[in-house]
Every structure is written in C-alpha cells, then in structure tokens.
Amino acid sequence: MENSAFPGAGVTNAPPDSGLLWILLWMAGWVAAACVPALVARLLGLNARFYFGASLLLSPIGGLIFITLIRTPASEAPALRTFAKHWLKPLVLLALLIPFGYLALQWSLMLSGQPHAMGWNVGQWTHRYLGDTAIRTLLVTLAISPVRDITGWAPIALVRRRIGLAAFFYAALHLLAYFWLDREWSIAGLIEDVTIRTYIMLGMAALTFMIPLAVTSNNGAIKRLGRKMWDRLHWLVYPLAILAVAHNLLMVKAIEGAPTVHATILALLLAWRVVWWAVAKLKPAEAVT
Ligand code: HEM
Incomplete structure (x- = not known):
C-alpha cells in the first residue's frame, strides 16, 4: 500500500504520446508473438492451430511487458491528474461501497421477510461474502502499481490508500460477522478456533498485519514516520496478502475454484513486482532518478 499523491513522481512512465499507437503496438506484438510458436509447431509437424490459440491467450502479458520495457520515463499528464482528483476518488469510493450496499440490501430483505440471496445459513453466507470481498479488494490494492506501470497513468495511485482501507474494513467486518453469527461472541470459542484450525490462525495473522497499515494510511502518519520508514512499514502488505491467500487456500480440499484464482x-502480481524491480535495476541510472 505505497502512498503519496504520486508515488515515484518523475520516475513514473508517462502516458504514451498517442494511446492508439501503443494499443496498436501491443496488438501487433500480441499477434506476432502468437505466430512464432505456431510456425515452429508447423515445422515440427505439431498442431499449429493449438499452439497459435494457446500463444494468443498467453501473449497479451508478454505484449504488456514489452511495452513497459520500451517506454521511456517522463512527467505526468496534468490534465489526467486534475481529472483523477475530481472524479476518480469519489467514483472509487462509491464502487468500494457497492458490496456493503448489496449486503445491507440482502439483510433488509431477509429481516422484512422477503426473498433474498443468502440461503438458509445467513451467518455463513455473510462472513464468507465479506471474506471474499476483503481478499478481492486487497488484490485490487496490489494491482494499482502494475496498472500504473503498464498504462503510465500515475493518478491511479491516488486511490490506492482508500482501496487498502476498504480491504481492511471488509476484513474487520468478516471477523465481526464470524465472531457474532458463528461464534456468538464467545471469546473462548474464537481462541479455540485460532489455536486448532491453521487457516483461522493465518486469517488472524493477516488481519493483525492489516492494523498498522490501516492506522498509518493517512498523511499525518507519513509525516510522523518519514517517507522511508512508512514505505518499509507498508511492505507488510506482501506477507499479509500471502497469509490471507493461504488462509483462503487451506480451507478447501482441492486446488480449484475461487481460492486458486x-x-x-497474487502470484502474478508479486511476479510483476519482481520483474519491475529487476528492470529498474538494469535501466540506466538517469531513468530511475
Ligand atoms: C481474525 C481473522 C479471521 C478469521 C477468524 C477468519 C475466519 C474465517 C472463516 C471461519 C471462514 C469460513 C470458512 C468456511 O466457512 O469454511 C473464512 C473464510 C474466508 N476468509 Fe477469513 N478470517 C479472518 C481473516 C481474513 C482476512 C484478513 C481475509 C482477507 C483479507 C479473509 C478472507 C477470507 C476468504 C476469502 C474466505 C473464503 C470465503 C468463501 O468461502 O467464499 N479472512 N474466514
């Protein structure tokens, strides 16, 4: 959850001069990258169509990496920055409240005796829904930097802090719903769960790591801690995301479904960061001032 109005200002890649040009370049790279394995397959007498299809699916990622590598750093576009200040923040806030609104709607339908989507086990539905919302919001927080790096649209980083806070909000509600609807406020029951079930222990650890990040996700904390210390603290987002995903993975028996997704x-987002870091190290010094 790095922050600041524009993290890495002056480092960030600017939007390309012509967005269309980049899209065309990306598409050309995409199709070209898919043709190579198909041609090799044909030469080797393999099913060229299969290899073309498979490469077509995989190469957009390669295309994005290619564009990111060849783009040169430049300053941010002021118009986009202004737009983000005025529209992006309230828009994102609204989007972040939608899952909560949906939950409130289901509960009000249930309480007024009308048909609802929660099934017969309302407690389980509620805390599972909140858990899913928390982890997905957390993944969106982690996706902000790659999206900024790929598109060059620096203002998107303006909303990272509020998305991270929303992830904490939903995770805290997830625990509360579980504690209330499943454990009926029994602290002994919760402690027993944490000690007996590994996945609950991991969930608890993830939530504990989220607390210092949520508490320091404000301008005052950045000033008090200093940028360097604050950045270091917010590196916690990586272990906590791994803990949250492990919490989710360990509760299912098979490698399938939403936990695997x-x-x-998360693996792709972390891999992106490693690649980005490695590329930054390899770039000439003036490119990463
Ligand atoms: C004190 C902390 C936590 C406790 C006690 C806890 C407990 C639980 C429990 C009991 C379940 C349901 C398992 C089942 O019904 O089989 C669950 C599911 C889940 N939790 Fe947590 N959790 C905690 C923290 C977190 C955090 C921090 C996240 C993510 C940021 C998270 C994400 C999830 C997800 C994605 C599910 C699966 C929902 C589904 O089955 O659709 N949990 N958690």
Whole structure:
C-alpha cells in the first residue's frame, strides 16, 4: 500500500504520446508473438492451430511487458491528474461501497421477510461474502502499481490508500460477522478456533498485519514516520496478502475454484513486482532518478 499523491513522481512512465499507437503496438506484438510458436509447431509437424490459440491467450502479458520495457520515463499528464482528483476518488469510493450496499440490501430483505440471496445459513453466507470481498479488494490494492506501470497513468495511485482501507474494513467486518453469527461472541470459542484450525490462525495473522497499515494510511502518519520508514512499514502488505491467500487456500480440499484464482492473481502480481524491480535495476541510472 505505497502512498503519496504520486508515488515515484518523475520516475513514473508517462502516458504514451498517442494511446492508439501503443494499443496498436501491443496488438501487433500480441499477434506476432502468437505466430512464432505456431510456425515452429508447423515445422515440427505439431498442431499449429493449438499452439497459435494457446500463444494468443498467453501473449497479451508478454505484449504488456514489452511495452513497459520500451517506454521511456517522463512527467505526468496534468490534465489526467486534475481529472483523477475530481472524479476518480469519489467514483472509487462509491464502487468500494457497492458490496456493503448489496449486503445491507440482502439483510433488509431477509429481516422484512422477503426473498433474498443468502440461503438458509445467513451467518455463513455473510462472513464468507465479506471474506471474499476483503481478499478481492486487497488484490485490487496490489494491482494499482502494475496498472500504473503498464498504462503510465500515475493518478491511479491516488486511490490506492482508500482501496487498502476498504480491504481492511471488509476484513474487520468478516471477523465481526464470524465472531457474532458463528461464534456468538464467545471469546473462548474464537481462541479455540485460532489455536486448532491453521487457516483461522493465518486469517488472524493477516488481519493483525492489516492494523498498522490501516492506522498509518493517512498523511499525518507519513509525516510522523518519514517517507522511508512508512514505505518499509507498508511492505507488510506482501506477507499479509500471502497469509490471507493461504488462509483462503487451506480451507478447501482441492486446488480449484475461487481460492486458486485468488492465489494465481497474487502470484502474478508479486511476479510483476519482481520483474519491475529487476528492470529498474538494469535501466540506466538517469531513468530511475
Ligand atoms: C481474525 C481473522 C479471521 C478469521 C477468524 C477468519 C475466519 C474465517 C472463516 C471461519 C471462514 C469460513 C470458512 C468456511 O466457512 O469454511 C473464512 C473464510 C474466508 N476468509 Fe477469513 N478470517 C479472518 C481473516 C481474513 C482476512 C484478513 C481475509 C482477507 C483479507 C479473509 C478472507 C477470507 C476468504 C476469502 C474466505 C473464503 C470465503 C468463501 O468461502 O467464499 N479472512 N474466514
């Protein structure tokens, strides 16, 4: 959850001069990258169509990495920055409140005796829904930097802090719903769960790591801690995301479904950071001032 109005100002890649040009370049790279394995497959007498299809699916990622590597750093576009200040923040806030609104709607339908989507086990539905919302919001927080790096749209970082806070909000509600609807406020029951079930222990650890991040997600904390210390503290987001995904993965018996999708997305986001870091190290010094 790095922050500041524009983290890495002056470091960030600017939007390309012509967005269309970049999109065309990306698409050309995409198709070209898919043709190579197909041609090799054909030469080797393999199913060229299969290799073309598979590469077509995989190469957009390669195309994005390619564009990111060839783009040169430049300053941010002021118009986009202004737009983000005025529209992006309230828009994102609204989007972040939608899952809560949906939950409130389901509960009000249930309480007024009308049909609702929660099934017969309302408690389980509620805390599972909140857990899913928390982990997905957390993954969106981690996706902000890659999206900024790929698109060059620096103002997107303006909303990272509020998305991270929303992840904490939903995770805290998830615990509260579990404690209330499943454990009926029994502290002994909760402690027993934490000690007996590994996945609950991991969930608890993830939530504990989220607390210092949520508490320091404000301008005052950045000033008090200093930028360097604050950045170091917010590195906690990586272990906590791994703990949250492990919490989710350990509660299922098979490698399938939403937990696997969450784990795959996290692996890709972490891999992106490693690649980005390695590329920054390899770039000439003036490019990463
Ligand atoms: C004190 C902390 C936590 C406790 C006690 C806890 C407990 C639980 C429990 C009991 C379940 C349901 C398992 C089942 O019904 O089989 C669950 C599911 C889940 N939790 Fe947590 N959790 C905690 C923290 C977190 C955090 C921090 C996250 C994510 C940021 C998270 C994400 C999830 C997800 C994604 C699910 C699966 C929901 C589903 O089955 O659709 N949990 N948690």
